[in-house]
Amino acid sequence: MPPSESRLKVKRDGSIIEVSFRDRNILDEANIQQIGEELRAIVDSEPKCKLLINFMDVDHLSSAALGALITVHARVRGTQGQLRLSNIDPQIYQVFVITKLNKMFEIHETAEKARASFR
Template sequence: MKLETEPMQEALIVRALEPRLDAAVAVQFKDAIRGIAGDAPDRVILDLERVTFLDSSGLGAVIGAMKLLSPDHRLELAALNPAVAKVFKLTKMDALFTIHETAPKGPAEPFHAS
């Protein structure tokens, strides 16, 4: 799974660049996050705007990514497609994460929690 990172003043933005986060890419996703986690700031915002499909393996990969960060770091989610948001809500995993309506697109742009 291809990810793009962008350091911001407030956090590190990690953008998923593929439309599916499922069993086929879950291991690659976690490996990519593992490579990012060591140098991550206190807040990491996972921008899932391009992800239109997330299955249980993808959900497990996102939770696994959260666990890869040190305990004093937070993984937050942003820009969830309605279908992806529904998976988090139905499984009650939305309670584990701060979820933002949008992800910042530039250094000065704020983001909004939903």
């Protein structure tokens, strides 16, 4: 698969941009870098972006992927946007709990609840 192909599926629901992943395993360094760049472009595409990252179908996530999410979080906050995460597998959620990133991110059980939480 060529590296230039998008690693994300992006859809818009009103003012909310919802992103999900093409890969079940978000481990590869090159893919993670690309995902980070694509998310940054989305955040920069409009002021006060409302971004929902949906982890449906993601089975594995490495600490490098967490790093990319932390960078996106900072970018969203810096542009007065809002970021929500949803549909995180219970095992992956443990990774967020262990690293205490469940306190940094606003995480919702479902995309529907996440969408309803935007202000």
